[in-house]
Amino acid sequence: MKKLDHHHGTIEQRLRACRLPAPTPELKERVLGAARNAWETAPSDDVPWFWPVLRLAACLMLASLPLIWVHSRHSLHPERAIIRVQETPAARQANDLWAMTGRPELARLRQKVAKPEANPAELLARHLKALAVEAGNLRANGG
Amino acid sequence: MNGVRKFSDGIDKSAVVGCLTGMEETTDMVNAADDQRIKGLLTADDPSALEATWNAYASDLFGYLLTIHRSRAEAEDSLQDVFVAIATKRARLAAACNLKAYLFRMARNIAINRIRREGRKREKERAASEWLEANETVADGDERSKQLAAALARLPEKQRVVVTLKFFRDHTFGEIAALLGISANTAASRLRYALEKLQTLFEEELQ
Numbered sequence: 032m033k034k035l036d037h038h039h040g041t042i043e044q045r046l047r048a049c050r051l052p053a054p055t056p057e058l059k060e061r062v063l064g065a066a067r068n069a070w071e072t073a074p075s076d077d078v079p080w081f082w083p084v085l086r087l088a089a090c091l092m093l094a095s096l097p098l099i100w101v102h103s104r105h106s107l108h109p110e111r112a113i114i115r116v117q118e119t120p121a122a123r124q125a126n127d128l129w130a131m132t133g134r135p136e137l138a139r140l141r142q143k144v145a146k147p148e149a150n151p152a153e154l155l156a157r158h159l160k161a162l163a164v165e166a167g168n169l170r171a172n173g174g
Numbered sequence: 175m176n177g178v179r180k181f182s183d184g185i186d187k188s189a190v191v192g193c194l195t196g197m198e199e200t201t202d203m204v205n206a207a208d209d210q211r212i213k214g215l216l217t218a219d220d221p222s223a224l225e226a227t228w229n230a231y232a233s234d235l236f237g238y239l240l241t242i243h244r245s246r247a248e249a250e251d252s253l254q255d256v257f258v259a260i261a262t263k264r265a266r267l268a269a270a271c272n273l274k275a276y277l278f279r280m281a282r283n284i285a286i287n288r289i290r291r292e293g294r295k296r297e298k299e300r301a302a303s304e305w306l307e308a309n310e311t312v313a314d315g316d317e318r319s320k321q322l323a324a325a326l327a328r329l330p331e332k333q334r335v336v337v338t339l340k341f342f343r344d345h346t347f348g349e350i351a352a353l354l355g356i357s358a359n360t361a362a363s364r365l366r367y368a369l370e371k372l373q374t375l376f377e378e379e380l381q
Contacts (some may be wrong), residue, residue, distance in 0.1 A: 051237040058250055063228060068259070
């Protein structure tokens with residue numbers, strides 16, 4: 032590390048022995064002359080006309096982002112129903128959610144797919160009958 | 175061990191750091207005052223802004239352009255283009271946050287465009303150009319400056335710029351970072367790599 036620092040010290044000495052030349056007075060005259068000419072001929076404001084329009088458009092886009100977000104949240108949030116439910120007195124009485132939607136095709140579809148509800152007593156009798164048949168089969172097979 | 179850290183030679187480190195920080199602050203204040211004055215002139219559409227900009231920043235800009243071009247003639251042409259750009263884009267310049275950094279970026283863009291335009295046409299001229307000068311006090315100064323210029327020319331431009339800003343313009347790492355739009359750590363590491371590379375180049379030369 033000391034060796035490295037020593038080497039860097041030598042390089043620094045070499046660097047310190049030199050300098051960058053300063054601009055000459057002739058160069059100053061030449062450069063400032065050209066710049067003054069450009070100043071007189073160029074308009075004071077070089078901002079293109081479309082910059083303010085672009086800035087306004089960008090501001091409007093930024094301002095519309097929260098509105099888009101709120102709208103999408105309102106329309107797509109899982110808690111919000113896509114189908115608007117209109118609760119009519121008749122539908123409430125029938126306790127039929129599909130009727131509340133006001134969409135007849137959905138109500139018809141529900142009628143098609145819905146199974147008639149069975150009586151619990153009938154279901155029990157059906158199960159008992161099936162068990163008796165199974166027990167008879169077992170007995171016949173010597174089980 | 176009374177809470178004051180000292181160097182091996184007994185110098186109070188906190189005093190040195192405080193002194194250095196104070197120097198940086200003073201430089202910043204001078205730059206800020208120059209910037210405000212020039213911006214005021216630019217806003218008022220006063221052509222004396224050009225002279226004020228020259229007095230404040232021409233040496234630094236010329237040194238920066240010399241470092242990029244490695245040719246005095248090209249650096250002079252680019253400096254003229256920079257001042258013409260200052261005149262034509264004065265409204266934008268007046269709105270710049272850091273005027274010096276803005277001017278450095280402008281100078282770099284102009285220099286890079288010139289290099290692209292001219293291509294390899296002026297490569298020979300660049301190699302022969304004496305873009306570094308020797309200090310009067312140094313013996314064999316011309317020979318040394320030629321060697322150093324040749325070695326610096328072999329560094330990547332980014333490293334060369336940091337070396338010249340640090341050693342020939344005495345900028346701090348913070349100032350270099352602000353001017354080039356990099357972090358102070360990056361500036362420091364670029365300088366370290368550059369010094370290591372220069373060392374290797376000089377060793378090769380001796381062998």
